[in-house]
Amino acid sequence: MTAFHYRDGALHAEGVSLTALAETVGTPFYCYASGAIEDAYNAMANALSGLPAMICYALKANGNLAVVRTLAKLGAGADVVSEGELRVALAAGIPADKIVFAGVGKTREEMAAGLRAGILQFNVESVPELEALSEVATSMGLRAPTALRVNPDVDALTHAKISTGRAENKFGIDLGHIQDTVKLALSLPGISLEGLAVHIGSQLTDLTPYGAAFERLSALYRDLHGQGVPLRRLDFGGGLGISYDGETPPDLAAYAALVRKHAAGLPAELVFEPGRFLVGNAGVLIARVLYVKQGAARRFLVLDAAMNDLIRPSMYDAYHAFKPVRAPAAGAVEMPVDIVGPICESADTFAKQRPLPPVEAGDLLAICSTGAYGAVMSSTYNCRRLAPEVLVRGEDHAIVRARPDYAAMLAGSPLPDWLKDGQVQPAKRGVA
Ligand SMILES: *Cc1c(COP(=O)(O)O)cnc(C)c1O
Secondary structure: OOOEEEEOOEEEEOOEEHHHHHHHHOOOEEEEEHHHHHHHHHHHHHHOOOOOEEEEEEHHHOOOHHHHHHHHHOOOEEEEOOHHHHHHHHHOOOOHHHEEEOOOOOOHHHHHHHHHHOOOEEEEOOHHHHHHHHHHHHHOOOOEEEEEEEEOOOOOOOOHHHEOOOOOOOOOEEHHHHHHHHHHHHHOOOEEEEEEEOOOEOOEOOOHHHHHHHHHHHHHHHHHHHOOOOOOEEEOOOOEOOOOOOOOOOOHHHHHHHHHHHHOOOOOEEEEOOOHHHHHHHEEEEEEEEEEEEOOOOEEEEEOOOOOOOOHHHHHOOOOOEEEOEOOOOOOOOEEEEEEOOOOOOOOEEEEEEEEOOOOOOOEEEEOOOOOOOHHHOOOHHHOOOOOEEEEEOOEEEEEEOOOOHHHHHHOOOOOHHHOOOOOOOOOOOOO
């Protein structure tokens, strides 16, 4: 993570001191580095250069408008999974004809919103969804540009909760049902069948599963195209992994070579849907150590950030590196600590027995690689306010999502009349 580095004994995001940011914004907060987002996007675009490729950023990794706008300005399209994300993508300036609508459970309202906007394609995951999309499009006098998401039955070799390409997963249409589904799609009045799509999982660090999935998908594409099905787009999905713990991320050149091998000679535009890869290492969550607690068996650092701010460790046993914002003294000896949040759940634990240099109450810690699936998965559990988000660019920074105030939090929960002070209590049901 070159975007986050020590300067004058303190961790900086590009040219901005995280200590200074913590003073102005308060903790916990997310901080994203524009340069890291741009570098990741450009690296991928360069690796795929010469191919008819569209990089559609998966907003679900980080849907902050300023982050999406940063990618939009580089030419990215979008992969959205809800009407909310569709609206964010459009508001960020991503042209509708670069937007793919994915997801196993789109509502009819969401389909209509995508059709009204004129998006590039819907990735459809089942026969009933295909029929619903056709009905919605027909009622609007339109045909929905559609790709069928294929379930290639490939093990992505990643965490079970983010693996999506096995036959037992809820995603995509089984290979054995594709021919019939294609026939149906071609017969439906509101469907314009244009492509095939695949997405086998997230945080892939091994390219082998991609090879297996791409091979099955391109063979199917070739076969259908040969049968005269007018396909024009092949969507290879997302899932490229990043380095959280020094693991080697997939080599982009090797990934691109795999794409070239399987797409060679196919009459197809290519779509890619990276999320984590573009933003994961561009973000940190900055938290303050509230207490250093010496338990009977362990030492605990109690942070002011909690599982509601970053749920990945609780949900996926995810590893995140920790860095003290104040540079550790030269030769500081690392000691194992449990790093926990304040919430009354044992799952509110970020790391166990993690070797860290000496840290005191009041110190700031950076929880690294939290640009993806961090803020977007946060909640207000324990009536905690959502952590603010800050975007840095060189020496500049901007708050791109403010910490809500408590008045706003309470205003969001109106009381029914019968619970308000000074109101006549309505009769109970069944009582005269
Ligand atoms: C989640 C998802 C992505 C993005 O996954 P990453 O691992 O963040 O790259 C892309 N496409 C689909 C269909 C998804 O569900």
